Every structure is written in structure tokens, then in C-alpha cells.
Amino acid sequence: MSDTTVSEPRSLKPGLVPPRSGDPEITDEVVTGHGLSAEEYERVLRIMGRAPTFTELGVFSAMWSEHCGYKNSRPALRLLPTQAPWVIQGPGENAGVIDIGDGYALAFKIESHNHPSAIEPYQGAATGVGGILRDIFTMGARPIAVLDSLRFGDLDSPRVRYLFSGVVKGIGDYGNCVGIPNIGGEVHFDRGYEGNPIVNAMCLGLMKHEDLITGVAEGVGNTLMAVGARTGRDGIHGATFASEELSEDADEDSRPMVQVGDPFTEKLLLEASLELIKSGHIVGIQDMGAAGLTSSATEMAGRGGTGVTIDVSRVPVREEGMTPYEILLSESQERMLVVAEQGKEDEVRKILEKWELEAAVIGEVTDDGLFRVQESGVTVAEIPALPLTTGCPTYEREGIEALEIAQLRDRELPEADAPERDLSEAVLTLLDSPNLASKRWIYNQYDTTVRTGTAVRPGGDAGVVRIRGTRRAVAATTDCNGRYVYLAPKTGAQAAMAEAARNLVCTGALPLAITNNLNFGNPTKPHIYYQFRQAVDGMAEACRIFETPVTGGNVSFYNETDGRAIYPTPVIGMVGVVEDVDHVTTHAFRRPGDAIVLLGVNTNELGGSEYLYAFHGLVAGAPPSVDLMAERSLQQATLEMIRSALVCSAHDCSEGGLAVALSESAVGQEKPLGFEVRVDDPIAPVPLLFGEAQGRIVLSCDPDDVEAILEIADKHGVPAQSLGTVREAGDGLVIEAGAHRVHVDTHAARQAFTRALPRRMDQTLTADSE
């Protein structure tokens, strides 16, 4: 392990601050309890030139937590490409921003709320949505869509069902109330997430270029204002908590008080913030998210190269007797920190009042580079601002692959040669797998059509929102198969990138950029750091080849329960633009008689598949390989076909393999259809039908257009073959593979596909189930 921090920023040394009466004394235990190592505490002493007060220790602890400080991830994240001509705002702000043409810009970001959701699924997920919405509208963008990426253990556990249903309800209730349509997401169920669910929420926001604003505390003498909800004792030290492992017998009282979301206040805050930004009365605005007032104030000062002074006694509070420590570290929701132009405080207050919200002056921007906190005029903390943000110690660690994973990857797989079961039955069983089945049970609880922009709703390959007044639309998707990443982190991360890009092009969108949410275990363990580092390397390479830079993201470490880590899950949130809404395409077959064409190559790769998990309970083998150049050609070919108006439907072929992709196009719509196809590749039937080879897309088109499609494929060097024909529902789903024949009744397939989740969820849910 080597400490590779940049040289310490030069800054004023803080003055002496006497201990505040009533605050605990600082002992070794107190320091350890704040998650700071002995070396880190040494560093605090060096920066301060003296011992910190209790309040100051709390500030360091929060800012240098993994969550705020990116201690273990920052060096690796520097490897990710972040630039392209269309990137307006890269990483480092509340959200990334790209140009999408016609004078519009798109802000987007993904954020995790795994730990809070494990404790209180409803509020944890709800406040996760609240936080990501604020990250978007503090950029000056109006949120236009939400996506959610979820992971849980297997649904046969009552506790998992309780978590799953609470999370979905929390996401729905919050987004629905604010009025932001959900346009997609994903969910996987696998024992690898038992006890430690993943809840990532992504938001897209639209703005005109000139409305961009950032979280910067500029202009000495400008006024800091706390805006929105009052500060309570909820979530104190949530950031530090999110940087620790969960343990099943964790003391209830040691956990921070659960944060409760108030989407109604959020909606008012959203409107008020956008109005404030338009008004020109403010120079900066930022959400009080993780580590609350502390992180928003110090980050804004850090970016502005300024200092700030805050008086906590002026912060509107919900409860009496709150200490400076509590006020600084509270994670109460629906609050903003605003830097108003000096003299414009009343104008700001007026706008907030219209929206029935409070705005209080709590401090000002200074030129001394210090984060100074006062309590009724008495200084209780004084810390150089820059070291708090950029001076967080960072670590680049040794990574080593765990032997047992290498063994799993190399092990021999059942059914790689000959099927042990009836293949038609196997198709039905897979369609009933919660991982492959319709997610309608989820998105029926989400408003998907509010704001009248949703051109492709959840249930397709990617969500699409048209931009009123233009011919354009934006598309977004989230993807990651944690099993692949577990078995081979670099390949797995590239597969996530490739799937996201395929999902976008299938709707007619050109992929432009990504945000990512890196969900991993404890990075101080060498085999976890290995996963992390490999995944970042893989992602970086794919970003370069796809020309989709990273504009922001989030790292969530310590996703472990009792020492067991989740599958490494670097969720990719990718956005793209459809140039003309006439190109918007969905995955559903449209007309009997249409031809079915496969782009890409079937391979003999069964590793990491849902088939192995569903029938053998196995997560093993090498995950399907990824050829990034071939993926890129596939993307370009598909887009050209769609833009030439040759394509009736396009569907990414991935989890569940070819048989499942075809079935989804047939029965994954209200009026199911049938199909009849023939595949003659010299591959054993199970890997052929259910292997999850990358780089494939299933299209349907007018039979007269097959030739044109094959020509475009050929031009791009993309292998393509005509597979068969879309049929009436009554003809069933028919696949001939060499000597094997699959024939599934369309109605039975649709039942399996649509009933899988409701069937499992229509059971009693209790909070205390083990």
C-alpha cells in the first residue's frame, strides 16, 4: 500500500479554537470511532497545526470518509476518459453535462443508496431518488427522467421480498410525487446480493446551455443561505456509515437516525431552485447531501478557491438543542446551500416564499481559504477548506485475484455438450426466471408518462424521452451483469458497457457518454481491490473505443455483510441521442410475416449464464468474451439500418441468450406474436440457445429489406444472418437448432414471462423476516 496523495495544498493555518463545553474529549477511541486511521489522524494534526476540536474531528471524519473523499478509488478513477467535444461538464460537479444539439444540454448522474436501503428499504430508496434529483436540478437542469438499477438476493427469501417491495415503493412514491417519469432500469436477483441490496438511481435533466450553473462559492462577501427543509438529527454521519460494512448484529442505536424523504418539499424545492437560477441572483447552489452542510460548504469553497464562514445558530433546525457537530453533519433531506449575490438575499427569500419554503442567511464567502464555523458568533471550528476536499488521503492498493474465483471460472460446465432436459420446457423456465421475466410488476408502480415526453417506456431496451420543440430525443439505460464481473472483472465491465451501448442503439440512439456507479466490497481487501481496478481498466478501454466518456459517477464500497462481499457491480448509466424521433425503435416484433435477422455471431460460451444459475445454481465458467471493436461496428451498423428506416424492431440479445431474446420480442408486448427461426451454427444446442454471447442484436424487418440490411452489415464488417419469420401468436415460438426443435405455446410463454414477479410477490411481507 502506498500513500500517493498530491502534495498538501498550501493554505492558511487555522487559529486556536478552544474546546466547546459539553463536547466529548478527543481520545484514541473517539478518533477510531470516526473511521480515521492513526496515519490519517496524524495528517489532520499536520494540517491543523494543533489538535482538532470535536466538531472539527467530525468534519474531517465525514469529508475523509470513503463516500465523500474517494480515498480508495480516486487514483483508479483518474484512468477513465472524461473528454469529448460534446462534454460540457465532466466529473467533479453535482452532475455531468453534455451537449445534445439544438441549444440543449443534458445533465445526468447516478447515485447509490445501498446502505440506507438495507436498513429501511422504503425511505432508503426514496431518499436516494431525492438526492439524485437534487444533483440534477442544482445544475440548472429540469429533471426529465429517472432510472433505477437494483440488486437483491433470491426472491424465495421473505426478507428479500420485503426489501424489494419496499425499495420499489420508495422509488415510485418519491419520483411519482415529484412528477418525474421513470423510463427504465434493471433488477437482478442472485444470492450474491443477499443481505446487501444495491439501489442505484439515475436522473437525466434538460436545460438550455445558458442555464448551466455550478456548485461554486465565488465572490468574497457573497452570502451563504440554507434553503428548503429544516435540519434535524437524521442521518448524522451517514457518509461515514456508508463507508463501513454492514454487520447483521450491528447495534441498532449506533446507526444514524433514518432519513425520511418528503417528495412534496422536493417538488417545491425543484421549482424554487430553477427559478432562483434563472433569476441571476445566485452564483452557486448545491445539495446538502452526504455529510450535509459540511460537504456542501467545503466543496463549494474548494471549487471556488475561497473560504466560508457559517454560523450554525442561524441554520433553521427542526429540533431544539442541536450541537454544531449535529447541525454540520445532519443529512436531513430536501435542503440546499445557496451562494447569493451580496444584497440579493431578499430577492432570494421572496422566490422561496412563493414556493412556501424557508431561506436563511447562515454565512458568507471569505478570502482566507478557511472553513470557519461559529455558534452564535463563537468559533467552534476552523479548518483549511482545500485539504478537506482535495487533501483527503488516497490509497492505491495491491490487488490479487481470489484463487477460488479463478477456479470457478476455469471449471467445467454442465450441459456444454448435450442437453439434460427438454429445451422447450427450458425456455418456459427461463422466461419465468425473475432475472429474465417481465419487470412490469416494478414499473407499474412508477409513473412513466408524466411530463408527456416518454416515447419508449420501461420494458424496452432503453428509455426514450423526446425533446419538445425539436425532432430529437434522448435515450438512457443502466446495465451491469455482476456475475460476469465476479467471474472476470475486466471482461464483465466491458460487457456492461457493450450491453448499455447495444440497448441504446436498439432504440435508435447514438451513445454519447456514461455515468457509473461502482458497487464493490471492502477495497482494503486485495481481492476486492483487484476486482475494482480490473473493472475500471475494462471500462476505461471501452469508453475510449465507444467514444463515450465518463462525466461523473459514484463509488459505493463496503457492500459486505458479515465479511461476504456482493458481486462486484459497476453499473453503467449510458445516455445517447436519437436525432429524429421517427427513428425511435422498440424491441417488439410488429407484424407477422416480417423477417428476423441476427446481427453478430453465436458462440459456444455458456459461462456466467442465467441458464446455469436457473438449472444448476451455478455462477461459474468464463463469462462471454467481449470484442470492443466488433461491438462498435455492430452499433454503427444497427444505427445506419434504423436511420435508413429498414428496421421494424431491434432487441439486444444478452441475458438468457438467443432463445430468450427472440421470446421477449414476441411476447414482451401487449399483443404477443409468434416466430419460426432456424439456426444452424455447429454449436451444441444449450450454448447455442441459452449462451450469452455478446455483440448480438435481433432485428425484424420487412422481408423485402433483408438484402439491404445484410448489405449494411457487410459494409460494417458485421456478420449477419437471416433467421426466419415473425408468425401469428397462434403459431407458437419455434426454433430449429440442428436436429433439435423448440416449440413453445405463445400464451404459455407470455404467462410465464408476465406472471413471474407478481406470482412471487403476492405473498405476505413482514419487516422482521429473516
Added chain:
Amino acid sequence: MAHYRIEIRVTPRPGILDPQGKAIHHSLQNLGWTAVDDVRVGKAIHVEMEAESEESARSEAEAMCRKLLANPVTEDFEVYQVEEA
């Protein structure tokens, strides 16, 4: 065995934000009830059941609260009335 009517109150734990209570409080003030200084909203659950005795009815009701009716992370509960009917 006798028949019991049980009244249960499930309320947000102290310190936990209660946005609903806040909104109602605000509305009551707008309607002129300025003397109101706090409103909290929870669930009122009425259960009817057969039980051996009042005590057993009460302890069953408390078990229901722990198991299903209240969320221990965010809510407190109280079985405040058990009546033979």
C-alpha cells in the same frame, strides 16, 4: 374464548421527520388554528379477535405490531385499548 376489540396506534418515532404531520399543521394554521403547535400522523388500527383473556388479546396484538403492523426502524406502537365485546 371471548371476543375482543383492540385499538392500536402506530406513530412515527420521535425525531423522525413526519412530512404529513407538517403539511397538516401548516394547513390548520392557514385555516386559522394558530394555537396548534404540533401535529403527528400515524395509523389507527382496529383489530377484532377471539382470545382467552384480555391479557392474551393484548399480548397477541403486541406481537402483531412487532411482526407486521409497525416498522421498528421508523415507528413506535401502542396497544391502548382492549375491550371485551
Added chain:
Amino acid sequence: MAHYRIEIRVTPRPGILDPQGKAIHHSLQNLGWTAVDDVRVGKAIHVEMEAESEESARSEAEAMCRKLLANPVTEDFEVYQVEEA
């Protein structure tokens, strides 16, 4: 003037469908509480206010219920506890 804590119960009127009560009843039965034969779910509203007297606190609370807290089409209300605090 004194400070009062008031407990109010707002419940679905008899005959009005109570989907939440029905669902909880069902769940309790699935969890083994087969002796339960009815569940109704309403709101427990806790109000704190200044008032001249207990009677006036009560009558104010009843007025709040009539005006805002209960919907007469679907709900009944009861101010079941008024306590000086």
C-alpha cells in the same frame, strides 16, 4: 391558557371498503393469527395546542375534524383523548 395533547382517530366508515384493513387482515391470517376476524385501518392524529380548557380543546379538535381531518363521505372521526400537558 394551557397546553393540550389531543388524540384523534379517523377511520373508514362502516360499509366503506377498507383495502388496507383487508390486506392486513389477510396478512395476519397468513402469519397464523387465524383468530382475527376484522381489521380496520385509519389515521391516528396527534395534535398539540393551546386552549382555554379541556372542553374548548376538544371542541376545537372536533371542528378540525369536520373541516379538514376527516372526509364525511368515507370517514368517521373520534377525539378520544384530550390531556393537559
Added chain:
Amino acid sequence: MRVAVLTFPGSNCDYDLYQAVKQVGGEPVWRWHRDRGLEGMDAVLLPGGFSYGDYLRAGAIARFSPIMEDVRAFAEQGGPVVGICNGFQILCEAGLLPGALIRNESLRFQSEDCLLRVERTDTVFTSDYAPGQVLRIPLAHAEGNYRADRETLDRLEGEGLVLFRYVDESGEVVREANPNGSLNNIAGIVNPAGNVMGMMPHPERAMETLLGSADGLGVFTSLLASLATAG
């Protein structure tokens, strides 16, 4: 034709209604709930959303908004008033329409396309539809379960005040088509005077095929046409 689109704190379909009015050639006018006066307005629309977070009961707090006094006066003078989703809930809470909307039977927020049968075409809100026409329109709500006492229900049915009903593809009133448990599959009603209408589904979200359906257009074209003849 000037059409007021009201915004309550927590409304979130006001923008969509505004666009819908514009699309059919009306002149939408924003009205914040604390603004007073509806003079010069030809119709008033109450949007969907979560006024006051739907706290207590959907619509219960918004009905006391200052502008609601003006809405009541406007309705009493015969001016057309439309409440959609939360707007419908507010109109019921305010007593401008009978009945109440309670939690969906599923206890879940329900978001999907529904099929609606147009029960009457002789109203200012439905004149552009064919009798019995089946519409595909998105809905999205948690409290859309229409309830009324026996007497009220008999009157609604007897006087033909039900405007829209949830049906299946063949236009039949069946249980499976009912998304929320509403009595008699009621999705929308009108007052006896015929000028106040409330419905749970969102016609303003079904204005163009790009977004899935254009079947909601009729509500707005009917209204605009009636205003044109009235004016």
C-alpha cells in the same frame, strides 16, 4: 379561448395540460393557487399531481387554496371546469363533484394504459367522440378508487352522470379492466349541470401517437369547440 391551468403546490401535470391546451389551439394561462380571480377565463383546468404531497387525503388540503373560491364561483356561473387525476380528487374534496377517491384496491400506485368507454357524447367534454368509443389513455395514481353512497351512485347512474368507464378491449365493463376498484368501473363523472367534469386517467398524456396514443385529444377539442360556439 383562454383556459386557466391551475398550479397547486405539488401539482405536476400542469405543464402537460398547458401543452395540451396549446396543441388544440387554445390559449393556456397559468394560475398559481394563491392568485385570485378567473375573470376572462373561458374554462378552468385542475391538473394532476400530488398537491400538498397527497398528505392526509389526496386533494384534502388543496381544496382550501384561495383560488378554489373562484373556481367554485366560476362553476356556479356555468363555466366549464375539468379536474384530472389529482384535480378530480380536489373537486370531490371541495364538493363540486360527489363521492370520494380512496386508495386503490391493490394498495399500490398503478401506472399503465387503460381502456375507457365514452358513456355520453352530448357533453362539452366528449362531443368529439363517437358513442361507446373505446379510448386508450394512460393512468397513474394511488387513490383512484371511486366511492359514493348508494343514493349518490344511483343518482349518477340514473341521470347518466358517468362519462367514462374502465372497459376491456371489446368495450365490456369487466372486473379485470378495473385498475383501482372503482364502483361500477367509474373513471370519470360530470355534475348534473354538465359543466364540471372529473376523471382519473390522463387524456393530456394521450395527444400524439409518438407517445403511444392520441385518444385523449377529443376531451380538449370538444371543450374548445364548445367554447367557440358559446363565445
